[in-house]
Amino acid sequence: MTVSDCLDALRAEISGCQVVAFGDTQARLILKASHDASVQREVLDGLCADAARCFAMAQSVADPTCGSTHSITLTDRDMRVYLRTNGREDFLCLLCPLESDPAQVLPIGFQALAQLVETK
Numbered sequence: 001m002t003v004s005d006c007l008d009a010l011r012a013e014i015s016g017c018q019v020v021a022f023g024d025t026q027a028r029l030i031l032k033a034s035h036d037a038s039v040q041r042e043v044l045d046g047l048c049a050d051a052a053r054c055f056a057m058a059q060s061v062a063d064p065t066c067g068s069t070h071s072i073t074l075t076d077r078d079m080r081v082y083l084r085t086n087g088r089e090d091f092l093c094l095l096c097p098l099e100s101d102p103a104q105v106l107p108i109g110f111q112a113l114a115q116l117v118e119t120k
Helices: 003-013 041-061 102-119
Strands: 019-024 029-035 068-074 078-085 090-097
Touching (some): 003 019, 003 029, 019 041, 029 090, 041 078, 090 102
Antiparallel strands (some): 019 029, 068 078
């Protein structure tokens, strides 16, 4: 399965998910994303910047024995889930509807992220 296939499958699996993006916080770059045509590059750039900020804050208070990191931010329109594993710079961003259940989204996202970092 390619990175694009994995991102598309994850987006389809989460009801109403608008964006699934795979990026690198060190490079501050979205490497690949799944979204509809209405999502502009500026949105992806903003999600990448948000992910870098969230992980920087989380790292300052994180348990060093914890292998995974996630952050959830809420806006007036959506829920943004940022996932990272083992202190790596790669991350996954999910732009979901506000009514999405993090208890369902997180395991699905971490499973996809594990597949992505194995293929990278």
